[in-house]
Amino acid sequence: MKQVPQRRTSGAAGWRDAAFLVAAHELHQLPPDQGREVVFAGRSNAGKSSALNKIVGKHGLARTSKTPGRTQQLVVFSIDATRRLVDLPGYGYAQVPIALREHWGEVLSEYFATRQSLAGAVVIMDVRHPLREYDRALLELAAANGRPCHVLLTKADKLGSGALATTLRAVKRDLAQIGPELTVQAFSAVTGDGLDPARRVIARWLDGVGAARDPDAVRDP
Numbered sequence: 001m002k003q004v005p006q007r008r009t010s011g012a013a014g015w016r017d018a019a020f021l022v023a024a025h026e027l028h029q030l031p032p033d034q035g036r037e038v039v040f041a042g043r044s045n046a047g048k049s050s051a052l053n054k055i056v057g058k059h060g061l062a063r064t065s066k067t068p069g070r071t072q073q074l075v076v077f078s079i080d081a082t083r084r085l086v087d088l089p090g091y092g093y094a095q096v097p098i099a100l101r102e103h104w105g106e107v108l109s110e111y112f113a114t115r116q117s118l119a120g121a122v123v124i125m126d127v128r129h130p131l132r133e134y135d136r137a138l139l140e141l142a143a144a145n146g147r148p149c150h151v152l153l154t155k156a157d158k159l160g161s162g163a164l165a166t167t168l169r170a171v172k173r174d175l176a177q178i179g180p181e182l183t184v185q186a187f188s189a190v191t192g193d194g195l196d197p198a199r200r201v202i203a204r205w206l207d208g209v210g211a212a213r214d215p216d217a218v219r220d221p
């Protein structure tokens with residue numbers, strides 16, 4: 001049996017070892033519901049793959065610039081025997097056939113409702129287009145099931161500091177209407193801005209220590 005590392009870091013140590021484990025089209029194809037996993041969600045093209053790769057520190061872990069909406073699978077990466085990252089398919093593309101969208105709605109609802117090891121959700125949004133319809137639906141689904149969510153407003157390098165602060169304030173206000181365990185921060189996969197606070201939130205969820213909320217992560221930049 002694989003040796004579980006004794007040292008539980010609160011940072012991203014060991015995440016570079018993350019490796020593809022399985023792509024699940026149905027929940028029963030997921031690994032056993034033990035340990036902890038953090039799920040990454042976002043609209044297609046929001047910058048989810050880039051954020052995931054940056055956070056893990058492994059270029060090319062999640063593929064970027066995929067054909068939109070093609071792979072409707074939960075892609076699971078294992079860090080070690082007890083910690084996993086789960087990449088949801090990018091949502092929001094009209095080209096995805098309705099039957100597939102309906103299937104996904106059901107799979108996701110069940111995933112958020114029943115998955116014991118799901119410690120939290122990272123929701124990636126393009127800072128220039130935050131809180132679109134599907135983003136809200138995903139956040140509401142997570143909140144309804146008591147799952148903490150952390151929003152990364154990515155591509156923050158595309159906005160000036162004034163516009164960024166305004167957007168952060170507006171998104172924080174909207175998130176407070178959706179649920180109590182929703183936090184937000186600016187992020188850029190290009191400059192690395194926001195990388196450390198994002199990693200801290202995810203590490204806490206994966207390591208099962210402390211509250212889901214990270215005060216540092218929600219501070220204005």
Ligand code: GDP
Pocket residue numbers: 042043044045046047048049050051063064065066090154155156157158187188189190191
């Ligand atoms: P995904 O479909 O959500 O996985 O999005 P990708 O990670 O493939 O990114 C979509 C596009 O946005 C690509 O052209 C990326 O290079 C670009 N991108 C992603 N993150 C950033 C960022 O933080 N800043 C900038 N400027 N571009 C980004």
